[in-house]
Amino acid sequence: MNELWCDSGRGFHPASAPDFLPVEQLRDLQLRRLRSVVQRSYDQVKLFRERMEARNLLPADIQRLEDIKRLPFYEKSDLRDTYPFGLFASPMQEIVRLHASSGTTGKPIVVAYTQEDIDVWSNVMVRSFASCGLHRGDIIQNAYGYGLFTGGLGAHYGAEALGATVIPISGGNTQRQIMILKDFSVTAICCTPSYFLHILDQSAEMKINIKDLPLRVGVFGAEPWTEGMRERIQAESNIEAYDIYGLSEIIGPGVAIECHKHSGLHIFEDVFYPEIVNIHTGEPVPEGAEGELVLTTLTKQAMPMIRYRTHDITRLCRERCACGRTIARIERIARRSDDMLIIRGVNLYPSQIESALLKVEGTLPHYQLILKRDKGLDQVEVDVEVTSEFFSDKISAMEDLQQKLSHAIENTTGLRVDVRLVQPHTIARSEGKAKRVIDKRNL
Ligand code: DLL
Numbered sequence: 001m002n003e004l005w006c007d008s009g010r011g012f013h014p015a016s017a018p019d020f021l022p023v024e025q026l027r028d029l030q031l032r033r034l035r036s037v038v039q040r041s042y043d044q045v046k047l048f049r050e051r052m053e054a055r056n057l058l059p060a061d062i063q064r065l066e067d068i069k070r071l072p073f074y075e076k077s078d079l080r081d082t083y084p085f086g087l088f089a090s091p092m093q094e095i096v097r098l099h100a101s102s103g104t105t106g107k108p109i110v111v112a113y114t115q116e117d118i119d120v121w122s123n124v125m126v127r128s129f130a131s132c133g134l135h136r137g138d139i140i141q142n143a144y145g146y147g148l149f150t151g152g153l154g155a156h157y158g159a160e161a162l163g164a165t166v167i168p169i170s171g172g173n174t175q176r177q178i179m180i181l182k183d184f185s186v187t188a189i190c191c192t193p194s195y196f197l198h199i200l201d202q203s204a205e206m207k208i209n210i211k212d213l214p215l216r217v218g219v220f221g222a223e224p225w226t227e228g229m230r231e232r233i234q235a236e237s238n239i240e241a242y243d244i245y246g247l248s249e250i251i252g253p254g255v256a257i258e259c260h261k262h263s264g265l266h267i268f269e270d271v272f273y274p275e276i277v278n279i280h281t282g283e284p285v286p287e288g289a290e291g292e293l294v295l296t297t298l299t300k301q302a303m304p305m306i307r308y309r310t311h312d313i314t315r316l317c318r319e320r321c322a323c324g325r326t327i328a329r330i331e332r333i334a335r336r337s338d339d340m341l342i343i344r345g346v347n348l349y350p351s352q353i354e355s356a357l358l359k360v361e362g363t364l365p366h367y368q369l370i371l372k373r374d375k376g377l378d379q380v381e382v383d384v385e386v387t388s389e390f391f392s393d394k395i396s397a398m399e400d401l402q403q404k405l406s407h408a409i410e411n412t413t414g415l416r417v418d419v420r421l422v423q424p425h426t427i428a429r430s431e432g433k434a435k436r437v438i439d440k441r442n443l
Helices: 003-007 014-020 023-044 046-054 065-070 076-081 115-131 150-162 174-183 193-205 227-237 350-357 395-413
Strands: 095-101 109-114 139-142 165-167 188-191 217-221 240-247 252-258 265-267 272-277 291-297 308-314 341-343 346-348 363-374 377-386 418-422 437-439
Touching: 014 115, 023 046, 023 065, 023 291, 065 272, 076 109, 095 115, 095 150, 109 115, 115 150, 115 252, 139 150, 139 174, 150 165, 150 188, 150 252, 174 193, 188 193, 193 217, 193 227, 193 363, 217 227, 227 240, 227 350, 227 363, 240 265, 240 308, 341 363, 341 377, 346 350, 350 363, 350 377, 350 395, 377 395, 395 418
Parallel strands: 139 165, 139 188, 188 217, 217 240, 363 437, 377 418
Antiparallel strands: 095 109, 240 252, 252 265, 272 291, 291 308, 341 346, 363 377
16 A cells, blocks of 8 residues: 555545555556547547647647647637537437536536546545545535536535435525534535535524534535635634535536645546646646646546636646645635626736735625726725624724725725625625625626
């Protein structure tokens, strides 16, 4: 048995073996899989074949991993343009599951899985849970939404394959969530970080202290969140909060996850090949530099994605992690290239507001950006909830807090925004992904 594998201490599970592969072996495996997925896509997917032909490329031209750069990108628009089944590489007889992601406009994008794809997905989810120190005997409350969203079923099958006990509660009905957390002695919860905050708020109202429960791990993802948010969550609940990343187009949850060192998310490189490219040119960035994550599914049968542009901004770190895993890490994803708001010429990301707000005492991590246009000029209003102690009648105290927040935001973003303090529970809560921006400019 690999020594490093044992050294990692916590979260050991046999399925996590590929996390600790010697790097040369990992590269060999990646190349073999890359060549096979390129061949499969070329043979089965018209759009891919046409793009290869337009570049005078044959699958056999992929001789080394670096050759991946010669391949065309896939974009989200390709999934929309070929809606619903145009990118499938397996006949329907072999497809056992479809999921869809709603997106903000129009038709959803559809993704497909063969049984083999589902098994790979369960495998990466087992490795994800193992990385959070979970194992057989743990009771996992799965509050990701079940349905077309990949979060619920993805985590569900992974938890079962791990040998843990899964509670398929899905999102919503927060009071029942809290009752079950307590009565079933739940040890881990899966949901979006913003929904967990809501659970914390509600439990305080129900006079249940989450700190008194056996809950010890949170597997949080599906939306950007900050270190400040992690600190709040951990301080208020005494659990260890892990960041899990994934996207429907690639598989769902389980593309990358933190280990107990919490220094980046390990990407399951034997299954998903990562590249980082310049968001404008699509050219590779220097090693370690920030850019857009591009992913290739190395094993997907039903719907392989080759060089899929995720629009998620991160960097890649190939340095060996202290946990012993040899697979690369990506930095926490705080923003998407298409999340960027340009306000009076300044680039603004919602997560910058979150980091600024959480530095100021008295604020709650519930906020929303309202975009308005006044005489042709864009204005941003930041609505932020403040604790009931701070929400006082003393106008001076409130003004003081408002000033502090405006300064903190200006220091972080370079933008002057209007801050509006609102009472706790004023901002609508979501059972899934939080809605951080309301754009009233084009109404
Ligand atoms: O959100 C899959 C998922 C479910 C991941 C449960 C983790 C947990 P989609 O709905 O297709 O899939 O949304 C994918 O969400 O491209 C990111 O922009 C964002 N995202 C997902 N996880 C994280 C994360 C699921 N940990 C899109 N941090 C991705 C930041 C995240 N953003």
